[in-house]
Amino acid sequence: MQVERLFEIVFILLHKEKVTAKWLAEKFEVSTRTIYRDLDTLSSAGIPIYTNKGNGGGISILEGFKLEKTFLSEAEQNDILFGLQCLGATGYKERSQALNKLGQLFRREDYHWIQVDFTPWGDQGNVENNFNVLRYSIIHRQVVAFDYYSGVGEKTRRCIWPYRLVFKGKAWYVEGYCLLRKAIRLFKLTRIRQIEQGEESFLLEVLEEKMREVKPQPEIGEQGDCIAITLWVSKALAYRIYDEFEVEQVKLLADGNFEVNIDYIEYPEEDWFYNYLLSFGKEIEVKSPESVRVRLKEKIEAMLRHYC
Structure with a gap:
């Protein structure tokens, strides 16, 4: 990744007095021509890089140069560190090394303030492995x-x-x-x-x-016909209303309960949808269409037979 390599080159130059293009090329497993293109990119971005040919020559950076003051603003530093933190949520393990190096480079100690994890509770590493x-x-x-x-x-x-x-x-x-x-x-x-x-x-x-x-x-199995549906939802579940439905779909009734009108495009008529409706328990009623009311009643009756 060129961006990651560019940051690594700057990090190396800030901590070494001088290196050669050959040494950098071998380290990153690229050609010396690629390294020189990277150096041109860094110079264009305002990084004061110098190259000297001949014996004792090499690549160096202006003494006293500090990346955090001349190249990136504090807000930009925060954005980069935050972005690397979020990469951890995707299972991108390599981000830890880059995060630590950039934290040192920016002389920051507050870059561990957030952790983002998209994997479900109880996941045994399956989603993370699939992701990688x-x-x-x-x-x-x-x-x-x-x-x-x-x-x-x-x-x-x-x-x-x-x-x-x-x-x-x-x-x-x-x-x-x-x-x-x-x-x-x-x-x-x-x-x-x-x-x-x-x-x-x-x-x-x-x-x-x-x-x-x-x-x-x-790819969720055989897809049923799409439907439009109207729901009555108890005010006891107000906390779910605006988490799971669009504001335009929700109407607040005079008694504090809700009416929800769901666009047919979003909810195809499948088993998973009925299971979703059942997750609301007694705090929901399907007002229309009648076919959904009948199907939901059949599912509830089938559940009851397990306890008779």
Whole structure:
């Protein structure tokens, strides 16, 4: 990563009197030409770097130069350190070394003030492992294979060209081209098992063309008909109303309770949706449509039979 390498070069130059381009090239496993391009980039950004040829020559930085005062403002430093902290939430383990080095570079001791963790409680490392394998596959444009369990419990073996990782609705997904379905799909990371890094690579240009052709669809099992629905929700669950619904969907009633009108685009008629409605317990009533009321009643009666 060029940005990370640039910061590392500055860090080295601030702590060493002089280094050679050959030494830097060997350290970062790049060509000396790449190192000289990096030095030009740093010089253009205002870093006072000097190079001397011949015996005893090398690359150095102006004595007394301090990165925190001449290159980045305090607000910019905070943004960088905060961004690295957030990277930890994605399972990017390499960020710890960079975070510590930049903290020392900026002479800051307050960069551990926040911790962000997107993994669910009780996770045994499955999501983190899936994330790391997929991150590598996306960066190196390699096929990845895994077992996938749909929303109805169906297990299939998938091979995909991963395009990007998406965090939405309190969960991580990977978006990519599924070679089995021949379509763009979204896969939930918690439903991925036995993930393997493939050796086959793909062209980003070809994948991006497929991304433009069709809107990605969730891989959650057979999708039912989309519906519009109206709910009555007790004021006892006011704390969930504005966490889980858009303001435009919510109407405050005269008695303090709520009416929620859900757009049909957002909630397809599937089992997971009924389970979601049941999570509200007795504090919710489906007002319409009648088909949902009937289906929900059947599910409640089936639950009751377990306790009769």
